[in-house]
Amino acid sequence: MTDNDEKNKIREKEGVITAAAGLLLNLILGGIKLAFGLITGSLSIMSDAVNNLSDVGTSAVTVSSFVISGKKADREHPYGHGRFEYVAAFVVSALVLIVGAELLISSVKSLFSGDRAEYSLPALIVLIISIAVKFVMGMMYFIRNKSVKSDTLKAACFDSFSDCAVTTLVAVSFIASGFTDFPVDAACGIAASGFIIFGGLKIVLSTVNRLLGCDCGDEVEKDIAELVKSEPLVLGVHDLMVHDYGAAHKVASVDAEFDKNLSFIKVHDAVDRIERAAYFKYNINLVVHSDPVDVSDARFVSVRRAVISALEPYGRDASFHELCIADEQKTIRLHLKLSEKLMKEREHILSEVIESVSASLPGFTVDAEYDFM
Secondary structure, three states, X not given: OOHHHHHHHHHHHHHHHHHHHHHHHHXXXXXXXXXXXXXXXXHHHHHHHHHHHHHHHHHHHHHHHHHHHOXXXXXXXXXXXXXXXXXXXXXXXXXXXXXXXXXXXXXXXXXXXXXXXXXXXXXXXXXXXXXHHHHHHHHHHHHHHHHHOOHHHHHHHHHHHHHHHHHHHHHHHHHHOOOOOOOHHHHHHHHHHHHHHHHHHHHHHHHHHHHHOOOOOHHHHHHHHHHHHOOOOOOEEEEEEEEEOOOOOEEEEEEEEEEOOOOHHHHHHHHHHHHHHHHHHHOEEEEEEEEEEOOOOHHHHHHHHHHHHHHHHHHHHEEEEEEEEEOOOOEEEEEEEEOHHHHHHHHHHHHHHHHHHHHHOOOOEEEEEEEEO
C-alpha cells in the first residue's frame, strides 16, 4: 500500500467517524425534543423533533458517501467511486433547500395570518439545547473538513449551522413575542429561509458543476504544469487536462515536448519520473504524451522563442503546439491554445504571434490557428 492509499484510507475513516457522530447527535437531540414534546404536550416541539429525526437521514447519506466513495475501482467503475461524494453532497444540499422553502412558506403564511409564537419555558429550554448541539455539530464538521476536504461534509456543516441560526432566531422571537404584537417569529423565519435557500442553492450548483466535470482549479493545473516543467529534459508543456473523479481521485493528461534526438529510453524514463512524481506528490494519475521537437535546427529554435515571447504576457492562459517549418511551401505552421478568458483578445494575440514569428524567420508565411482550452 502506497502513502497515498494510506492517506485515502485515513480520510475515509475520519469522514465516516465524523458523519456517524453527527448521526448519533441528531438521534439524541431528536429523542430529547420528542420526550419534551410528549411531557409538555407541545405540538411545535414534537414537530421539531420529527425535523431532527429527518436530519438523521442526512447524516446517513453523509456516512454512506464516504463508505461508497472509498470503494476500489472495478470493471463497471474503472476510475473508482469517488464522485458518489458529489452525489451525496447534492442530496444533502437539496434537502437543505427543501427545508428552507418550507420555512419560507410557513413564515409568510404566519406573517399574513398574524399568528404569534407562544412563549413557554420548556420550549425555550429545548431551543437552547438544540442551538448548543447544532453548533457543536457544525464546528465538528467544519474542523474535520479542513483535513478531509469533502463537499458532503461541507454541505452537512452548512446544514448544521443553518439549523443553529434558525433555532437562534426562533428563540429570539420567542422572547421578543412577550414585548410586541408584531409577528417577530414570522419575520425571523423569512430572513432565515432566505439565508438557507441562498446557501443551499450555492452548494447545489457547486456539486452539479463537479458532477458535470468542471475545471479542477488553477492551483491544481499550475502545480502539475510546474512539476512537468521541472523535469530537465522537458522543453515545453501544452494541452494539460485534469479530470475530477472525486476529492481523493484525479486523472490528468499532458503533452510534454522533448528533443527528438533523445533516445526512446531516456524519454521513457523522464515520462516515468514525471508520472510517479505526480502520483506521490499530488495523488494524481498523470498520463504524459511525448512530442518530439527539433532543437538542432537553429531556425526552429528561433521561431519557437518568438512564439514563447509573444505568448509570455498571457501566462498559462495561452500555449502552443504543432510548430512546424515547411521549407517547400515556405510556411511556418503552429496551433495556439487559448483560455476562454482571452476570447475577446484572440485576434490581437494571433496578430502578435504572426508578427513575432515573421520577424524571426523572414520570407516565410505564418499559418497560425487557434482554439480554446
